[in-house]
Amino acid sequence: MRALDGVTEPGGFGRATYAIPMRPSQIVPLVVATALFMENTDSTVIATALPAIARSLGEDPIALKLALTSYLVSLAIFIPISGWMADRYGARTIFRAALVVFMAGSLACAASDSLGAFVAARAFQGIGGAMMVPVGRLVILRAVPKSELVSALAYLTIPALIGPIMGPPLGGLITTYLDWRWIFFINIPIGLAGIALSTIYFENIREPSRPPLDVLGFLLSGAGLATLMLGLASLGRHLLPDYVSWGCLGGGAILLALYLAHSRRVEHPVIRLDLLRYPTFRAAVTGGSLFRIGTGAIPFLLPLMLQIGFGLDPLQSGLLTFAAAAGALLIKIIGPRILRAYGFRRVMLFNAVVASCFLAVNGLFTAQTPHWIIIGILLVGGCVRSLQFTCVNAIAYADLDKREMSSATSLASVAQQLSLSLGVSIGALALETAAAQHGRTTIEAGDFWPAFLTVALISSVSLLAFLRLKPDAGAEVSGQRLASKGV
Numbered sequence: 001m002r003a004l005d006g007v008t009e010p011g012g013f014g015r016a017t018y019a020i021p022m023r024p025s026q027i028v029p030l031v032v033a034t035a036l037f038m039e040n041t042d043s044t045v046i047a048t049a050l051p052a053i054a055r056s057l058g059e060d061p062i063a064l065k066l067a068l069t070s071y072l073v074s075l076a077i078f079i080p081i082s083g084w085m086a087d088r089y090g091a092r093t094i095f096r097a098a099l100v101v102f103m104a105g106s107l108a109c110a111a112s113d114s115l116g117a118f119v120a121a122r123a124f125q126g127i128g129g130a131m132m133v134p135v136g137r138l139v140i141l142r143a144v145p146k147s148e149l150v151s152a153l154a155y156l157t158i159p160a161l162i163g164p165i166m167g168p169p170l171g172g173l174i175t176t177y178l179d180w181r182w183i184f185f186i187n188i189p190i191g192l193a194g195i196a197l198s199t200i201y202f203e204n205i206r207e208p209s210r211p212p213l214d215v216l217g218f219l220l221s222g223a224g225l226a227t228l229m230l231g232l233a234s235l236g237r238h239l240l241p242d243y244v245s246w247g248c249l250g251g252g253a254i255l256l257a258l259y260l261a262h263s264r265r266v267e268h269p270v271i272r273l274d275l276l277r278y279p280t281f282r283a284a285v286t287g288g289s290l291f292r293i294g295t296g297a298i299p300f301l302l303p304l305m306l307q308i309g310f311g312l313d314p315l316q317s318g319l320l321t322f323a324a325a326a327g328a329l330l331i332k333i334i335g336p337r338i339l340r341a342y343g344f345r346r347v348m349l350f351n352a353v354v355a356s357c358f359l360a361v362n363g364l365f366t367a368q369t370p371h372w373i374i375i376g377i378l379l380v381g382g383c384v385r386s387l388q389f390t391c392v393n394a395i396a397y398a399d400l401d402k403r404e405m406s407s408a409t410s411l412a413s414v415a416q417q418l419s420l421s422l423g424v425s426i427g428a429l430a431l432e433t434a435a436a437q438h439g440r441t442t443i444e445a446g447d448f449w450p451a452f453l454t455v456a457l458i459s460s461v462s463l464l465a466f467l468r469l470k471p472d473a474g475a476e477v478s479g480q481r482l483a484s485k486g487v
Contacts (some may be wrong), residue, residue: 027201032136034194035099037163038187039129042106043071044167044325045183047299048318049175051307056180059115061304062443065428068300069233070119072421074126077222079417080270080410084213086135090204095135096195102128103191110184139202161332164325168303172318211268218270220259225418228252232425271414272407275400279469284396285412287465289419291352291392294359294459295385296423298324301431301451302362309445310367323375327382335390344395348466351388356460358384363452367445395469423455430454 046053046067054061086094105125112118174183231248263269276282299321306317338347358381365374393412400408434447 028139031194031197031201032133032139034190034197035095035102035132035136038102038190038194039133040161040163041167041170041190042125042184042187044164044299045171045174045186048168048171048303048314048321049180049183050300050303052175052180052314053118057113057115057118060442061308062428062432063115064118065300065424066115066119066233067122068424069229069421070123071126071129072296072417072424073226073229074123075130076225076414076417076421078127078130079413080221081213081218082131082135083410084210085131087206087210088213090206091135091139092198092202092204094131095139095198095202098128098131098135099191099194099198100128101125102132103188104128106184106187106191110181139205161325161329165322165329167325168318168320168322169315170318172313172315175314177315214266214268214270217259217262217266220255220262221271224252224255224259225414226252227255229418229421229425232422233428235425235429271411272404273411275404275408275411278399280395280398281400281408281412283465283469284392285415287348287352287462288389288392288396288412289415290462290465291355291388291459292416292419293423293426294356294455296420297427297451297455298359298362298423300424301427301448301455304431304443305362305365305445305448308443309448310365320371320374321378323378324382324385327379328386330379331383331386331390335387338387339391339394343472344391345466345469345471348388348391348395348469349463351384351391352460352463352466355381355384355388356456359459360453360456363449363456426458427451427455 050064050067051061053067054064082094102125105121105128108121108124109118112121170186171183174180227248229252231245231250231252234245234248235242259271260273263271263273276285302321303314303317306312306320307314312320358377361377362381396412397408428451430451431443431447434450435441435443438444438447
């Protein structure tokens with residue numbers, strides 16, 4: 001493997017400078033993909049198994065929203081320091097440690113016998129997830145020449161998309177015929193393979209000079225995000241009394257306000273909010289976050305509706321919900337051509353409306369709806385949502401300087417995880433509210449359409465952020481400018 005800039009160290013079972021038959025643009029992304037595949041499979045498997053986990057723990061299924069949000073919030077808290085940790089201790093060291101933490105969290109989930117233990121295990125698992133993928137991407141960016149970067153990212157993307165396709169049917173199969181605890185053992189062989197391969201093929205790159213870690217900013221932002229999201233996720237009749245939930249909301253807001261003041265006084269804040277001055281980045285973060293709220297609610301609401309509302313078993317549910325991920329994979333083939341032809345602004349405006357409509361249509365499903373119709377709607381909905389995410393992720397960096405990429409990635413990742421967590425919390429709250437209006441404490445099939453409509457309306461508001469973009473925004477990234485010149 002060619003030498004890289006920075007500091008390299010010998011690895012545990014061999015040296016990082018091993019001669020390997022494959023180019024870095026091939027082998028390094030495939031090693032990183034083990035982490036991404038594991039994380040994506042894990043999240044979709046758990047979503048399918050939620051009703052079974054709730055029954056086993058003696059909890060209302062809506063209470064399991066805490067398990068989903070605790071993981072996402074943990075990601076949001078620790079992602080901003082992942083790059084600094086890699087620069088300080090070495091990318092290979094942090095990547096392997098993250099895999100170990102993620103596997104340990106998986107085993108803790110399997111051993112959980114209460115809601116509190118399960119939520120804590122998922123939060124711990126999120127620490128590993130926060131380090132795995134960002135550090136893995138950092139390894140790719142530093143190990144692969146720019147001329148081979150596109151092909152390298154292709155090697156990374158395909159396994160990442162296969163995970164959500166396999167997850168629902170696999171989770172349904174295990175939950176239906178075995179026990180839900182077995183779903184967490186899927187991660188162990190994948191994680192062990194990632195550790196072994198990264199030991200052989202990754203160089204332990206460190207930056208000889210790096211800014212100091214903003215410890216106070218990390219504590220303020222982390223505590224603020226965790227407290228705020230705990231308050232929102234616990235609203236209702238689960239886990240915490242209402243006065244504690246509202247106290248968490250208020251306390252979290254105060255801590256985040258303190259972080260905002262702090263970030264303006266330090267040279268290297270852990271989360272750089274000043275990057276929002278770029279119109280394309282601001283639209284991607286604000287509009288993308290609103291749009292993702294609806295997406296974040298789907299893995300929570302859809303399996304509950306199919307299993308609790310319609311009486312399907314986990315396997316039947318998983319064989320339906322995988323269609324959304326399959327749609328996301330299909331659009332990757334034609335997505336670049338669509339962007340090249342129409343540009344970011346027109347595609348994002350159109351998608352914001354169409355994807356929100358498909359999200360709302362999920363609430364119209366009934367137990368009598370033919371499964372081929374459900375699969376078709378989920379497939380097309382997955383296509384348009386995936387295209388929107390492609391746009392948001394690409395245009396975010398259209399106008400940024402290379403020196404700002406790392407900080408921008410951290411801020412965008414934090415916003416992404418928080419919006420997904422908000423989607424779960426808002427969807428659950430709308431579901432509980434619909435049941436309460438009918439004088440019930442348990443959810444039924446008729447309670448889901450208000451929840452889907454609520455998150456769909458929030459997603460559609462993203463249209464306002466994209467309207468402010470210029471018609472040629474991000475044209476160099478989309479290729480529209482070249483297309484207009486006949487190139």
